[in-house]
Amino acid sequence: MPESSETTVVLPAHLHARPAGQVVVTAAKFTSTIEIVYGAKTANAKGVLALLSLGATAGETVTIRATGPDAPAAAEAIATTLRTTE
Amino acid sequence: MNGTVGLVLVSHSADLAAGLRELLRQVAGDAVAVTVAGGDDDGGLGTSYDLIRDAIAEAGSGGGVLVLPDLGSSVLTAKALLEQHPDPGVRLVDAPFVEGAVAAAVIAATGADLDTVADAAEEAWHARKL
Numbered sequence: 001m002p003e004s005s006e007t008t009v010v011l012p013a014h015l016h017a018r019p020a021g022q023v024v025v026t027a028a029k030f031t032s033t034i035e036i037v038y039g040a041k042t043a044n045a046k047g048v049l050a051l052l053s054l055g056a057t058a059g060e061t062v063t064i065r066a067t068g069p070d071a072p073a074a075a076e077a078i079a080t081t082l083r084t085t086e
Numbered sequence: 087m088n089g090t091v092g093l094v095l096v097s098h099s100a101d102l103a104a105g106l107r108e109l110l111r112q113v114a115g116d117a118v119a120v121t122v123a124g125g126d127d128d129g130g131l132g133t134s135y136d137l138i139r140d141a142i143a144e145a146g147s148g149g150g151v152l153v154l155p156d157l158g159s160s161v162l163t164a165k166a167l168l169e170q171h172p173d174p175g176v177r178l179v180d181a182p183f184v185e186g187a188v189a190a191a192v193i194a195a196t197g198a199d200l201d202t203v204a205d206a207a208e209e210a211w212h213a214r215k216l
Binding site: 028 | 109112192197206214215216
């Protein structure tokens, strides 16, 4: 049964093109399915255009949901990427 | 095939292709080879068979090459070139120019293969902006 892990991040900066690209590169290192939820929108963390279309801005909270064998590590890695973007 | 997939941006405008390449570098980093074939042989607006051929050769790094045309004769010229010089490692993709290139470059930066990078570019048709 796949593991599931969820964490939230307050974005220090807008989720614009460059950080979205970094999220995808980080997400690709994991086999888990990773979703980023912002308000009513959900985006696969492995798709840069979907991430951009979230329109998540600085100061807003997003939820990271990972499901799969490496879910906790995946969620934590994405959270770290989002927290450290400029 | 091993290595990162390279991208070729084919545009009527050298400035448009160069500007998109700059954007891709910011979003996807320096790990992905992105070359441009912008404008005609004289530097004006248009398409150049020779520039596209050179850009494909320059982008090849072992992982294959994805060719993204903007519209019209960019598509036709790139298509003609690839029909005359078929190569399984070089693929012309039908995708929105900016969004497709961004999606492809980011996925290429993860080390994905040519099929996956081409799929990412085509999926850009379905990405809403709002």
